[in-house]
Amino acid sequence: MNIQFSPEKMIKVQEIIARYPEGKQKSALIPLLHLAQEEFGGWLDVPVMDYVAGILNIKPIEVYEVATFYTMFNMKPVGRYVLEVCQTGPCMLCGSDQIISHIKNKLGIKEGETTPDGLFTLKPAECLGACGYAPMMQLGKFFKEHLTIEKVDALLDELRAAAGN
Amino acid sequence: MKLLLENAHIEGIRYYDAYRKNGGYRAVEKALKMAPDDIVEEVKKSGLRGRGGAGFPTGMKWSFLAKPEGVPRHLVCNADESEPGTFKDRYLMEFLPHLFVEGLIISSFALGSNATYIYIRGEYAWIPDILEQAIAEAKANGWLGKNIMGSGFDCEIYVQRGAGAYICGEETALIESLEGKRGNPRIKPPFPAVQGLWMRPTVVNNVETIAAVVPIINMGGEEYGKIGVGRSTGTKLISACGNLKRPGVYEIPFDLSVEEFIFGDEWCQGMANGKRLKACIPGGSSVPILPANLLLKTAKGETRYMNYESLSDGGFQTGSMLGSGGFIVLDEDQCVVRHTMSLARFYKHESCGQCSPCREGTGWMYRILKKLEYGQGTSADIDLLWDIQRRIEGNTICPLGDAAAWPVAAAIRHFRDEFEWHVQHPEESQQ
Ligand SMILES: NC(=O)C1=CN([C@@H]2O[C@H](COP(=O)(O)OP(=O)(O)OC[C@H]3O[C@@H](n4cnc5c(N)ncnc54)[C@H](O)[C@@H]3O)[C@@H](O)[C@H]2O)C=CC1
Ligand SMILES: Cc1cc2nc3c(=O)[nH]c(=O)nc-3n(C[C@H](O)[C@H](O)[C@H](O)COP(=O)(O)O)c2cc1C
Numbered sequence: 001m002n003i004q005f006s007p008e009k010m011i012k013v014q015e016i017i018a019r020y021p022e023g024k025q026k027s028a029l030i031p032l033l034h035l036a037q038e039e040f041g042g043w044l045d046v047p048v049m050d051y052v053a054g055i056l057n058i059k060p061i062e063v064y065e066v067a068t069f070y071t072m073f074n075m076k077p078v079g080r081y082v083l084e085v086c087q088t089g090p091c092m093l094c095g096s097d098q099i100i101s102h103i104k105n106k107l108g109i110k111e112g113e114t115t116p117d118g119l120f121t122l123k124p125a126e127c128l129g130a131c132g133y134a135p136m137m138q139l140g141k142f143f144k145e146h147l148t149i150e151k152v153d154a155l156l157d158e159l160r161a162a163a164g165n
Numbered sequence: 166m167k168l169l170l171e172n173a174h175i176e177g178i179r180y181y182d183a184y185r186k187n188g189g190y191r192a193v194e195k196a197l198k199m200a201p202d203d204i205v206e207e208v209k210k211s212g213l214r215g216r217g218g219a220g221f222p223t224g225m226k227w228s229f230l231a232k233p234e235g236v237p238r239h240l241v242c243n244a245d246e247s248e249p250g251t252f253k254d255r256y257l258m259e260f261l262p263h264l265f266v267e268g269l270i271i272s273s274f275a276l277g278s279n280a281t282y283i284y285i286r287g288e289y290a291w292i293p294d295i296l297e298q299a300i301a302e303a304k305a306n307g308w309l310g311k312n313i314m315g316s317g318f319d320c321e322i323y324v325q326r327g328a329g330a331y332i333c334g335e336e337t338a339l340i341e342s343l344e345g346k347r348g349n350p351r352i353k354p355p356f357p358a359v360q361g362l363w364m365r366p367t368v369v370n371n372v373e374t375i376a377a378v379v380p381i382i383n384m385g386g387e388e389y390g391k392i393g394v395g396r397s398t399g400t401k402l403i404s405a406c407g408n409l410k411r412p413g414v415y416e417i418p419f420d421l422s423v424e425e426f427i428f429g430d431e432w433c434q435g436m437a438n439g440k441r442l443k444a445c446i447p448g449g450s451s452v453p454i455l456p457a458n459l460l461l462k463t464a465k466g467e468t469r470y471m472n473y474e475s476l477s478d479g480g481f482q483t484g485s486m487l488g489s490g491g492f493i494v495l496d497e498d499q500c501v502v503r504h505t506m507s508l509a510r511f512y513k514h515e516s517c518g519q520c521s522p523c524r525e526g527t528g529w530m531y532r533i534l535k536k537l538e539y540g541q542g543t544s545a546d547i548d549l550l551w552d553i554q555r556r557i558e559g560n561t562i563c564p565l566g567d568a569a570a571w572p573v574a575a576a577i578r579h580f581r582d583e584f585e586w587h588v589q590h591p592e593e594s595q596q
């Protein structure tokens with residue numbers, strides 16, 4: 001893969017860096033890692049992190065230590081759809097355990113695994129700030145709330161159809 | 166009385182025109198004609214306490230902001246909202262972004278922040294778009310940018326996303342993260358008010374705190390201070406969740422009783438599925454859990470109210486805390502051991518790992534709780550658990566250690582029989 005932001009993304013990159021005072025461009029690191037993860041296949045491979053280090057003129061190690069700290073950055077490839085089901089207390093009270101085991105059974109994968117067709121990754125998550133609308137999962141940019149087994153089934157079918165499987 | 170959510174249901178209030186038509190940006194107009202220090206004075210008079218959980222008086226914090234000559238100062242807004250049970254700031258940002266932006270402009274002016282940052286948890290991935298649109302609309306109408314309304318004050322507001330780390334809600338970890346580093350808390354003091362973002366004087370405030378500045382300026386600090394009871398002034402957003410009939414975000418008056426909040430028609434409407442109330446964690450996962458009897462009435466038998474003083478009446482022996490307003494309700498079918506285990510896993514996952522009592526203690530507590538929950542524990546394990554939590558408290562850099570210890574302590578204190586039940590019924594505990 002050619003690791004290079006598109007010209008439009010590059011404008012965005014410059015815009016982000018300009019938010020901080022002179023010499024404080026390292027502050028742009030997390031926003032840039034989000035952009036990079038979106039642009040380069042949903043995870044942060046070492047050459048991608050090195051590329052970001054180059055843009056910000058910082059050492060690669062400064063990028064690795066940050067990327068590995070935050071749970072939203074994937075350090076290995078993930079499926080096309082990452083199902084991040086919240087499992088923390090308030091969601092658990094509303095049945096998140098059943099949602100998680102249903103997904104496991106249905107897709108035949110364990111926590112953290114990806115289906116062989118590369119379509120789904122199951123990634124149990126900790127509280128996502130939707131406790132009153134539990135159980136819930138994060139799917140890409142958005143939340144799916146008030147989940148039921150039926151809704152999960154419908155969602156999986158819908159995603160399969162969208163992917164053309 | 167509603168001070169924040171009054172207009173939440175007006176069609177289109179998320180956008181500038183409707184917000185302005187309904188009295189929006191009047192507070193900025195008023196504030197820009199005041200001296201910055203007079204705004205700080207109004208906030209002091211209001212008695213507003215930080216809505217992020219610690220309840221520190223906002224006006225006092227603002228007056229502590231160092232002002233060395235020639236050094237820029239910053240306002241950083243804490244929108245990290247990651248405390249289990251808490252989802253009120255999300256509501257404000259999603260549905261009333263202009264109220265939030267208006268509060269940010271006034272606060273930035275009062276503190277002299279020309280570059281203000283909102284640090285929002287990365288998982289709220291769609292909210293930055295809403296905020297950035299509100300900021301752009303405010304700017305297009307002259308409320309942000311250079312020389313705002315001829316006042317000579319310049320201000321820009323930037324939105325920065327985190328990337329999944331509860332600890333980044335702790336203000337010094339947040340600052341580290343905003344500087345592009347791992348979210349490792351710093352030792353306080355120095356407080357951010359003296360050395361914060363890029364070592365510059367910085368005020369960190371919660372989203373709801375900033376929004377509350379708008380009604381304070383509109384009605385005057387003194388009037389705002391008359392609303393509420395004792396040192397709980399104004400109103401509070403509560404995010405209610407768990408086994409309630411009607412969970413959600415509510416703006417409550419501080420003289421509301423806990424019983425009315427849970428069972429009242431206007432509020433949560435009681436328990437879901439006609440179950441009985443068993444227990445509640447009233448202020449976000451870090452505060453002590455209370456059994457129903459101590460939740461509705463204090464140990465002295467007085468009615469318990471939804472405010473700072475009343476919820477903490479009795480200290481940790483028989484009381485809890487208002488905290489972040491994350492109100493988690495458990496019904497009679499829920500297992501306190503299992504719920505506590507889930508919270509322990511959360512804290513183990515979220516410990517930044519800098520201090521050994523927190524790093525090791527959170528993992529150890531989780532493993533013991535798991536053993537107990539799955540019927541492999543002994544009575545000695547319960548005592549060990551008690552001992553571990555006691556040794557974490559107060560021995561760490563930031564309060565995450567305490568936050569992990571307190572729920573465990575309170576669960577054992579009030580529900581020891583349930584832990585013992587698991588020890589005595591291994592075969593009935595889950596496999
Ligand atoms: N909203 C949420 O999602 C969460 C909220 N919390 C809450 O956070 C609380 C702990 O927060 P901390 O910031 O550690 O509490 P803290 O008591 O150390 O500080 C509270 C605020 O007052 C300021 N402050 C205190 N003394 C000061 C002084 N002498 N000079 C200048 N400023 C001063 C601090 O800088 C801070 O902004 C807990 O009580 C918990 O309820 C915890 C986890 C998540
Ligand atoms: C582990 C931990 C997590 C925290 N998370 C948040 C948070 O998500 N939002 C928040 O406003 N305050 C959070 N706080 C409290 C902040 O450190 C700080 O007290 C608060 O942002 C100050 O704002 P306020 O005075 O307006 O409440 C957290 C504290 C700790 C110890």
Ligand code: SF4
Pocket residue numbers: 332349350515516517518519520521523524561562563564565566
């Ligand atoms: S108490 Fe825990 S989270 Fe806080 S600094 Fe220490 S290790 Fe990190």
Ligand code: FES
Pocket residue numbers: 086087088089090091092126127128129130131134136249250251
């Ligand atoms: S506990 Fe699941 S979103 Fe908060």
